[in-house]
Amino acid sequence: VMKEWVHDSHIVMVANPFWPDNIPSVPKPKIEEIVFRMLDESPAFAEYEAGNLDVAGVPLSEIDRVKADPKLSQELKIAPILCTYYYGFNVTKPPFDDARMRLAFSLAVDRKAIVENVTKGGQEPAQWFSRPGLQAAPTLQTHPNLGVKYDPERAKQLFQEVLKEKYGGDVKNLPPITLMVNQVEGHIKIAEAIQQMWKEVLGVDVKLETQEWKVYLKTLQTDPPQIWRLGWCQDYPHASNFLKDVFYSTSDNNHTKWGNPEFDRLVDQALRETDENKARELYAQAEDILVAKDAAIIPIYWYTRVTVTKPYVKRTFSVLGGLEHIEKWDIQQ
Template structure:
């Protein structure tokens, strides 16, 4: 029988503060005393004192994201930047990447010990961090069936990792946890026993994770959002809580424990997170100075208009407005350079003609003048000759590999295409090629510029099509077009995250963009991804290189292995066309005190708004 918990009494006790006569009056702290009845027994719960601020004193940071809805804030299901950004503000991992240095820091883990063989990590979990929810008026602690606050424990982390890996969850990012022992077999349904996965809560404050092999990035993986603690009771239900299933992320249901928690999510319009007064701030993840962060879901041009009228605090700059903004002295102190460890690229569908032929893919890649694209269209970023951002560990550095990767070579591009057309008995204008991108004015301008380059150099009339982000992800996965716009921002700052986890077959599951590239794999009758070694020698060599690089401890040798892998990716197999490495300019209101980030994710708990 489900236990029913009824609130019998809620009493507010005002605490009078005695202040010096010359001091301004401070807001009055409030202690919330609640009496709950559990199976007939009254129990008194006293919440942590909170300060209620007048509405006019609240600090609200006003931001914008692109058009269309946020795909998800489900910890196990997120795959894109805005979803991960929100999750990282509302929950905290065992480890956390510093946004300014990209260095790894302990977060929900206060200590970690590594076994002699380098495979097993034992984490001590921070105690006294409660789960919270926004009840429509304020943030409150979540109570268990006995009326006590639910605190984050090692069991919540164990549940979170296992839920992400559970095949029924259908997490597209589960593969990133395949470095954990037994994770791949469990996620792929080879076993239904979760105890075979190398994650175990030894007690409420001790979590043990065992990896398949020692690697420098294992601690990064342990801190990723898909490995954060998740609230089992609100997802699956328990004796006193109705399980909400996939609806647990909706307004009023969502429960988190980070520096912020969900306030409201108006789908396709806006989303807001509110300060969590119960988060015990520390040097790594401090208590927020800002009371609320609110995103409007509008395009960059709309965001800039809102910024210029004083309705937004931060805005990107559409390429068409960049010169105006840069030349207007009133914006001089508002401009920020943002350097993100990420890459803008186009991915080729190798299963659809004519991009199923490497000569066509390479011709298209060589016909793009990336220097001109950055100079005349994006006006930000650095032309990319290969995929991995040079700022991450292990990545080839331009000064050490001046001849690596793609260069603009229209003559060679024309020769390759002519060879293909002669063999097929076709002319360039007969080729049917479509480039799809997610709806955005900037993506449209880039696509139109590249479309013009292909027309001028190769005589190909490439069609353009677009979809809003959430729909685009589904369309991309369906693989009905030839070329897809792509963006990769590091999950952790290592080349392994760019190459092995994006483009290789990970124990039977494709990498993040392998659903597009699909260069070596196929689906069998049961829908499982299969690959027979030897059926694609280039892919075999690529996998061999990135796996060797993961184990290599000598930095120079490791960099060479990744350089060799990049050459296969962009030249020999030509499955990816890198466009530029990210570096953008944004506008930040003078009232905002921000901490710039190089990781692609901001830490709003460190921001402030001037009074």
């Protein structure tokens, strides 16, 4: 039960005193009071190290140190969650009004290098949008070659094709290209790595811009830049929540300005399909349109949750992206 909510500061939850004792699946909470502090990742981690927080996320800049530290490494837990990290294009803004150019930029991203050298949190390189593990979503076992992988040669070929056709074969004739991310250290590090890949593979200088989160969300709703970043975590664990709820042509979550009637038809049909294997095939066809044929987005990685927890906290770890069973937690001191 919520006891207090101070905006931009904290939320205090207390155990429900009226909760019955006899429901094994939803037991009576063991912890009397929990305080959620609203802090960005780096300040929260500093508070954890100072002993003022019992649970915190690990900022990207601290992962190597945490893994190497004899004490913190014991408190570290990396686990998959049902979320996808991606870049979107504004498909109305040149040069990304051409699907071949969008695909070239996607194929030039070395996702494996990002998760191994930048994020270092056990994330998986993403070849498509709906994270494996969701009901009816394609998996790397069922669809190993679906979607996009790092392919610098094909990226160069597509890039040169569009450059010759539309820009006189000269990179200097391209409009200035901007990648925008929200002002978070980890997102900036990832963006800088991808900026470097585009420079090395395609020979393009992409400008990086940052905005504070609230301003950034407004920008995405009103006038998205040519390339921008977002993540999506499940509201319910089904492929439809990723594909239909985010990239349907009329979805408010779709900031690409892209729509494809065939994609819409496939995700509608998949949602009505009662055979999960048939539904998975339909979602795979929809993914192929989204990330390869039309390349409206660049899937980058499938998330993990990287957290540290004090040894006296006995807790659960949800794969559902933050939907924790706090009532099952305990403090043992």
